[in-house]
Structures are given as C-alpha cells and as structure tokens.
Amino acid sequence: MGADEQDTQTVVRIRDLRVAYTGESGSTPVLNGVNLDLRAGMTTALVGASGSGKSTLALSLMRLLPRDVEVSGTIERIWLTHQANLLAFPEWRLRGIRGEEITMVFQSPGAALDPVMRIGSQMREAVGACSGYSRRQMREIIAALLADVELDASVARAYAHELSGGMQQRVMIAMAIANNPDLLIADEPTSALDVTVQSRIIALLKRLQREYGFSMLLITHDIAVAAQVADEIAVMSQGRIVECGARAEVLEHPQHALTRSLVSAARALSLEPMDKV
Amino acid sequence: MTTAPAKMTNNADAPLLAARDLRVTYSRRGGGTCVAVDGVTFEIARGETLGLVGESGCGKTSLGRALLGLIPVAGGNVTFDGQPIEQLRSTVLRKFRRRAQLIFQDAAASLNPRMRVGAIVADPLRVHGMARGKAARERVEATLAQVGLDVALINRYPHELSGGERQRVDIARALVLDPEFLVCDEPVSAVDACTRVALLDLLRSLQRAHQRSYLFITHDLAAASRMCDRVAVMQAGRIVELGATDRVLSNPQHPCTRQLRSAVPTF
Numbered sequence: 001m002g003a004d005e006q007d008t009q010t011v012v013r014i015r016d017l018r019v020a021y022t023g024e025s026g027s028t029p030v031l032n033g034v035n036l037d038l039r040a041g042m043t044t045a046l047v048g049a050s051g052s053g054k055s056t057l058a059l060s061l062m063r064l065l066p067r068d069v070e071v072s073g074t075i076e077r078i079w080l081t082h083q084a085n086l087l088a089f090p091e092w093r094l095r096g097i098r099g100e101e102i103t104m105v106f107q108s109p110g111a112a113l114d115p116v117m118r119i120g121s122q123m124r125e126a127v128g129a130c131s132g133y134s135r136r137q138m139r140e141i142i143a144a145l146l147a148d149v150e151l152d153a154s155v156a157r158a159y160a161h162e163l164s165g166g167m168q169q170r171v172m173i174a175m176a177i178a179n180n181p182d183l184l185i186a187d188e189p190t191s192a193l194d195v196t197v198q199s200r201i202i203a204l205l206k207r208l209q210r211e212y213g214f215s216m217l218l219i220t221h222d223i224a225v226a227a228q229v230a231d232e233i234a235v236m237s238q239g240r241i242v243e244c245g246a247r248a249e250v251l252e253h254p255q256h257a258l259t260r261s262l263v264s265a266a267r268a269l270s271l272e273p274m275d276k277v
Numbered sequence: 278m279t280t281a282p283a284k285m286t287n288n289a290d291a292p293l294l295a296a297r298d299l300r301v302t303y304s305r306r307g308g309g310t311c312v313a314v315d316g317v318t319f320e321i322a323r324g325e326t327l328g329l330v331g332e333s334g335c336g337k338t339s340l341g342r343a344l345l346g347l348i349p350v351a352g353g354n355v356t357f358d359g360q361p362i363e364q365l366r367s368t369v370l371r372k373f374r375r376r377a378q379l380i381f382q383d384a385a386a387s388l389n390p391r392m393r394v395g396a397i398v399a400d401p402l403r404v405h406g407m408a409r410g411k412a413a414r415e416r417v418e419a420t421l422a423q424v425g426l427d428v429a430l431i432n433r434y435p436h437e438l439s440g441g442e443r444q445r446v447d448i449a450r451a452l453v454l455d456p457e458f459l460v461c462d463e464p465v466s467a468v469d470a471c472t473r474v475a476l477l478d479l480l481r482s483l484q485r486a487h488q489r490s491y492l493f494i495t496h497d498l499a500a501a502s503r504m505c506d507r508v509a510v511m512q513a514g515r516i517v518e519l520g521a522t523d524r525v526l527s528n529p530q531h532p533c534t535r536q537l538r539s540a541v542p543t544f
C-alpha cells in the first residue's frame with residue numbers, strides 16, 4: 001500500500017448523523033449532528049463523557065440500533081470502487097458488512113456472549129458459516145485465534161460464565177478479528193482488563209492493524225490508551241464531535257473545555273512512570 | 278453455647294472483617310477443580326480501604342463474593358464484626374445483607390433487565406424495610422444525584438442506559454442502604470476520567486464521614502493509589518504482597534507487583 005497518498009483516504013464519512021431514542025418516555029435526542037471521517041488503516045480514538053453518545057454512534061455504524069429510534073443523516077461507506085450510504089442499505093445487504101467488513105467488540109463482554117453456548121461454537125459462527133473449512137481446520141483456526149489473545153485452546157470448550165471478565169473480553173476480540181475486517185469498532189475493549197493484559201491487547205490490535213490494514217474506531221475512557229495508539233482523537237460531547245484532530249495536537253493543545261478537563265482528570269489519575277519512583 | 282440468636286458485637290478495635298485461610302474452588306467439567314482463591318488471610322479495619330489488585334483471572338471477584346457469602350467457600354472462614362458469616366441465620370443474616378454490599382464488576386449483567394432504574398435502586402430499601410413511598414423515592418433520587426445521574430433516568434430500563442450510566446445505577450443500588458462494608462469490584466471501569474474522579478472522591482468522602490470499610494478491587498493502580506490505605510496483590514489465587522499503598526506502589530517487592538506497576542500507561 002502506498003502509505004503516503006493512501007493514509008488520508010476516507011473509508012467512512014459520517015455527515016449530520018442524528019439519532020433519537022423514541023421509547024414510551026418520549027423522544028430522547030442522543031446524536032445531534034455528528035460529522036466524522038474514518039481513514040484507511042488509521043486508528044481514531046473516540047473519547048467523551050459517559051452518556052455522550054459514543055456507543056450509539058458505534059451501533060449506528062453497525063446498523064444495530066434498537067427498533068424505536070429516529071435516524072437521519074448519512075454514513076457513507078467508501079470502497080475503492082464505489083460508495084454507498086449504509087443507512088439506506090436494506091437489511092439483507094448488511095450481513096456481509098457486519099460480519100466481515102465492519103466488526104465490533106462490545107463494552108460489556110458478559111452481556112455480548114451467549115451464556116448457553118460453548119465459546120468454541122460462538123467462535124465458529126464468527127469465523128463464518130460459509131467458510132468451507134473442515135472441522136479440523138476450524139479447530140486449528142480457533143486455537144490460533146485464542147492463542148493470539150493469549151488464551152488456552154481449552155477455552156473453546158468453556159461457557160462464558162466460567163471465564164473471568166478479562167478472559168471474556170479476549171474471546172470477543174478474537175471473534176472480532178476472525179474475519180479480517182476493514183473497520184474494527186472497539187467499544188471500551190480493555191476497560192475490564194488489568195493493565196498488563198490491557199497493554200498486550202492494545203499491542204495485539206495494533207499489530208493486526210499493521211498486518212491487515214483495517215481502520216479502527218476505538219472508544220475509550222482511557223486517555224492514556226488513546227495517547228498510546230490513536231492517530232486521531234475525536235471528542236464527543238452531548239451528541240456532537242466538538243474536537244477532532246491529530247493525537248498530539250488534541251492532547252497538547254486541547255481547544256474545547258471538555259477536552260481540557262478530560263485530559264487534566266486523566267493526568268490527576270495517572271501514576272509516575274516506574275523509573276521515576 | 279446459648280440458643281439465643283447471636284448478637285452482632287460492636288467492638289471498635291476488632292477488625293470489621295477477617296478472612297482466614299479462605300479457599301474458593303470451582304469444579305471443572307470433565308473432572309478436576311479450578312482453585313480460584315487458594316488460602317487467603319487478611320483483615321479489614323473499620324474505616325479502612327483495602328485495595329485488591331492483580332491480573333484478570335487471578336481470583337479477585339471470587340474472593341470478593343466469598344467475603345459476602347454470595348458463593349460457597351471450600352475452606353477457611355470469614356468473620357464479620359466478630360461473627361463467622363456461614364453461621365449467620367435469619368434476622369442476623371438479614372442485617373449482614375444490609376450492612377455489607379457489593380458493587381458488581383459487570384453492571385450490565387447484574388441489573389434486573391425487567392425493572393426500571395427507580396425500582397432497582399429502591400428495591401434494597403423495600404427488602405430491608407428501610408423506607409417506603411415518598412421517603413424511599415426521595416432517598417433514591419438523592420442517591421442517583423450523588424452518583425451524577427439525572428433523576429429523569431428513573432423510568433428507564435437498564436438496556437436504555439449507556440455503559441457508564443448502568444455502572445452508576447449499580448453503585449447507587451449499593452450505596453442507598455449506606456452499608457458499613459462495601460466490596461467495590463472494578464466500580465469505575467466504565468466511566469470517563471472526570472466521572473471517575475468524581476465517583477472515587479464520593480466513595481472516599483462517604484467512607485471518611487461514616488467510618489466505612491471497603492474492599493476495593495481494581496486493576497487500575499492509579500485508582501488504588503487514590504483510594505486505598507493498604508493494597509493486597511493477588512496472583513493465581515494467593516496474596517503475594519500486602520502493605521501500605523505508598524510502599525507497595527513506590528517500592529514493589531514481588532515480581533507480579535512490579536509487572537503490574539510498570540505496565541501502568543502514562544502520557
């Protein structure tokens with residue numbers, strides 16, 4: 001890939017995206033005109049206050065919003081050959097996009113995994129029903145994916161409740177990378193993991209990204225993680241992107257008051273590096 | 278031995294909670310056992326926060342649940358306010374359930390999906406006969422406000438909340454009874470840095486004002502350093518290091534502690 005001219009190429013362009021949840025308690029506007037570009041092979045970290053709409057944006061990209069919502073705006077998916085508005089796609093055309101082109105790791109692994117299915121069966125579904133692998137090949141693929149996220153192959157026979165939160169999230173990540181996606185959305189992928197596993201998982205995601213070239217939208221509450229891995233940082237407040245730019249620019253010269261308070265709260269909660277204590 | 282129901286003592290010098298040689302095991306399918314907690318001994322004083330850190334899967338959640346009698350123990354014992362918790366019966370057990378609460382690691386999985394937020398937070402008040410009607414409602418609203426949630430969320434179901442909002446509903450549910458002992462299992466892992474600072478400060482100030490005791494389970498050493506008087510480091514079901522927070526973080530002795538410490542991301 002000719003990195004120089006290609007790395008600014010936009011693969012997903014979100015314009016004036018508005019989402020409101022319309023439950024019995026009336027309409028709750030959550031996204032109020034989101035504009036955001038995701039670029040090929042790059043990592044965009046999405047940060048912002050709790051409840052600001054980050055997960056809702058992720059679900060909009062996956063077209064996995066609940067039924068009672070009002071949506072307007074466009075999410076343009078730009079392939080090398082053509083381009084299309086995902087929001088206008090019929091359900092049947094979304095299958096391939098959800099499974100293979102855009103995959104997602106959810107905030108709560110405990111709720112995302114099926115409690116009555118063994119991990120191996122769930123991974124088999126993620127690798128793909130139409131893949132045509134033999135049972136033996138499938139077992140090897142699953143073992144390799146589990147090894148990638150530093151889990152023992154025997155985890156394939158376990159049920160979700162038998163794994164700790166950290167192990168569950170590693171299974172989710174293994175399933176998300178199984179199909180070599182174009183865009184991987186990770187919603188708080190490491191907040192349930194201890195710091196050592198967290199840095200290994202982030203390193204793993206970065207390595208896979210280098211090898212396969214997928215774009216990553218990383219939703220995180222951890223500015224230190226964003227500082228480590230993001231090319232760009234987008235800051236969300238009350239359903240709008242209030243600041244977006246190159247990582248160093250946003251961290252060193254935050255423009256918006258929210259960005260400033262997030263950065264200073266994160267600094268207040270960080271420890272001195274080990275070699276300084 | 279008397280036949281009268283055991284009374285909770287209130288000896289201010291004795292530790293509020295003590296675990297002796299505690300073991301928790303899970304049976305593996307196809308035979309064999311998984312030892313999640315492997316002979317753990319420690320005490321928590323009144324007004325103290327003990328941190329519990331360690332890699333995921335090392336047994337922190339299992340230990341926290343065993344302390345509250347929520348899962349069976351395979352060996353050893355836990356005493357709360359001088360009473361072995363496995364011997365607590367009827368009214369004393371109910372009192373213990375009121376005095377000791379848990380903030381769950383996975384709030385999404387722990388909140389009843391068919392109950393609205395208001396009912397979830399009011400439920401402990403109802404179960405323990407602490408408050409009803411208007412008084413209960415006011416208590417619920419005040420507790421939600423304390424954790425930074427809009428009172429309008431009262432009529433929502435858990436699936437209609439963001440991850441951080443669910444986590445705060447779970448904190449409110451645990452705080453509404455004003456418990457003396459609180460196991461906080463990764464209580465702020467799903468919120469942004471500003472909310473995290475606010476919640477940690479809230480927990481700390483409640484504790485200082487009322488001499489509460491916490492077991493604060495976290496993989497976030499920075500949060501531990503802000504919250505904890507002492508820290509225990511757990512590895513493969515055992516406590517491998519235990520000491521004053523400043524000492525453990527500035528001069529870690531065990532390789533496991535050093536590894537956790539050096540992996541803290543900085544920026």
Ligand SMILES: Nc1ncnc2c1ncn2[C@@H]1O[C@H](COP(=O)(O)OP(=O)(O)OP(=O)(O)O)[C@@H](O)[C@H]1O
Nearest residue numbers: 021030050051052053054055056437438439440441
């Ligand atoms: N199904 C729903 N019905 C009504 N409101 C909802 C629903 N789902 C989410 N919301 C509301 O939409 C807002 C945004 O939620 P979202 O999950 O996108 O936030 P978030 O930025 O991911 O927050 P967090 O960092 O806490 O996970 C929140 O105020 C939440 O209460």
Ligand SMILES: Nc1ncnc2c1ncn2[C@@H]1O[C@H](COP(=O)(O)OP(=O)(O)O)[C@@H](O)[C@H]1O
Nearest residue numbers: 161162163164303313333334335336337338339
């Ligand atoms: N319900 C269960 N059944 C079987 N094994 C379990 C169960 N819960 C936890 N375990 C196992 O016990 C060990 C400790 O888990 P846990 O207490 O959740 O650790 P932590 O909270 O430190 O991540 C792990 O190996 C996990 O797989």
Ligand SMILES: [Mg+2]
Nearest residue numbers: 055107439440
């Ligand atoms: Mg979210």
Ligand SMILES: [Mg+2]
Nearest residue numbers: 165337338382
């Ligand atoms: Mg745990």
